[in-house]
Each structure stands twice: as C-alpha cells, then as structure tokens.
Amino acid sequence: MIQFEDMEAILEWGVSLIISAISTAGYASVFFLMALESANIPIPSEIIMPFAGYLVFQGEFGFWWVVFWGALGNLAGSLFSYYIGHRVHLELAEKFFDRFGSLAVFVGRLLPVVRTFISFPAGIAKMNVWKFSLYTFAGSFLWSWALTYIGVAAGENSRIRCCPAPRS
Numbered sequence: 637m638i639q640f641e642d643m644e645a646i647l648e649w650g651v652s653l654i655i656s657a658i659s660t661a662g663y664a665s666v667f668f669l670m671a672l673e674s675a676n677i678p679i680p681s682e683i684i685m686p687f688a689g690y691l692v693f694q695g696e697f698g699f700w701w702v703v704f705w706g707a708l709g710n711l712a713g714s715l716f717s718y719y720i721g722h723r724v725h726l727e728l729a730e731k732f733f734d735r736f737g738s739l740a741v742f743v744g745r746l747l748p749v750v751r752t753f754i755s756f757p758a759g760i761a762k763m764n765v766w767k768f769s770l771y772t773f774a775g776s777f778l779w780s781w782a783l784t785y786i787g788v789a790a791g792e793n794s795r796i797r798c799c800p801a802p803r804s
Contacts, residue, residue: 654683658691663701667709670780674713676752681706685780689787699784706780707773710745714755714772721759733761738771745775 657665666688673679688702733740737758744754758768 651683654679655687658684658688662697663705666702667705667712670706670709670776671713671716673752674710674755674776675716676756678752681710681751681779681783682748685783686787686790689784689789690791691787692784693788693791699788702784703777703780706784707777710776710780711769711773714776715765715769717753717755718759718763718765718768721756722762724760726757726760729757729760730762733758733763737761737763738767741768741771742775745772746779751775751779 654669657669661668666684669679669684670681673681673684685702685706688697688706689699691697692699692702741754741758741763744750755768755772
C-alpha cells in the first residue's frame with residue numbers, strides 16, 4: 637500500500653520536473669505542458685502557470701507571452717481531445733452540447749478538473765470546431781492570465797519566495 641510519504645515524494649518529484657522544464661525550455665515548455673494538461677494528462681496548470689508567473693516577476697519571461705503560450709497550449713491539447721471525442725457517438729452529450737455547448741466550454745475552461753476533460757464530450761457532441769476553439773481559447777486565456785498573475789503576485793510578496801525558510 638502506498639503511504640502518504642510516498643505520495644508526497646512522488647508529487648515533489650513531479651513538481652520539480654515541471655519547474656525544471658519551464659526554467660530550461662521557457663515558453664515552449666509552457667505551451668507543451670499546458671497542451672498535455674488539456675489532452676487529459678494530469679499535469680496541473682495550477683503549478684505550471686504560477687511558476688511561469690514567478691519567472692515573469694524575476695524578469696525571465698514576459699507576462700503576456702506566458703499567458704498567450706499557456707492559452708495556445710490549452711487550445712492545442714483541447715483540439716487533440718476534441719478530435720478523439722469526435723470519433724465517438726453519444727446521444728446524451730450531443731443533446732447537452734446542443735443546448736449549453738458554448739457556455740459549457742467557456743465556463744468549463746475556468747473550473748479545475750472540468751477544464752481538463754471538457755473537450756472530449758464537446759468532440760462527442762460534434763460541437764462546431766471553430767466555436768469550440770474560440771471559447772476554449774477565451775476561457776484558457778482568462779485561466780492562464782489568472783494563474784500567471786498569482787505567480788507574479790507571489791514574487792512581489794516579500795514573504796513568499798521560491799522556497800520556504802529552513803526550520804530551526
């Protein structure tokens with residue numbers, strides 16, 4: 637059985653891998669990691685974007701470039717998931733997206749967990765791909781903006797830095 641300490645070590649390893657990738661590969665890694673997250677691979681944007689925002693604070697990245705590449709990565713990964721869903725037929729999803737499609741995609745992009753998986757049922761419902769892309773990019777842009785801003789704000793707060801102070 638996996639112990640809490642094991643899970644903590646695995647999570648720490650994953651976070652350090654994400655941070656290392658962003659520090660090393662820059663905007664390309666923001667795009668790639670956000671694309672993976674939107675392609676239903678559980679890489680949390682809640683780690684990717686605030687850390688990239690912290691690098692904005694440090695002067696290594698531009699704020700709007702981080703937001704743009706994060707949103708574009710979300711769109712790329714979402715289109716992948718959409719096209720996988722597009723190959724499936726499910727009547728319930730089609731009825732839901734006929735009624736709430738645009739709103740569901742836009743709002744879904746702003747909700748943790750939902751945002752990762754909203755593309756698949758939109759594809760199942762055969763939502764118009766251009767409309768899907770517009771609402772996906774718009775919602776992802778707001779999400780990326782908010783998380784990047786959190787990272788910048790964390791950098792500006794003198795009590796919050798990269799690593800916690802050592803315990804005495």
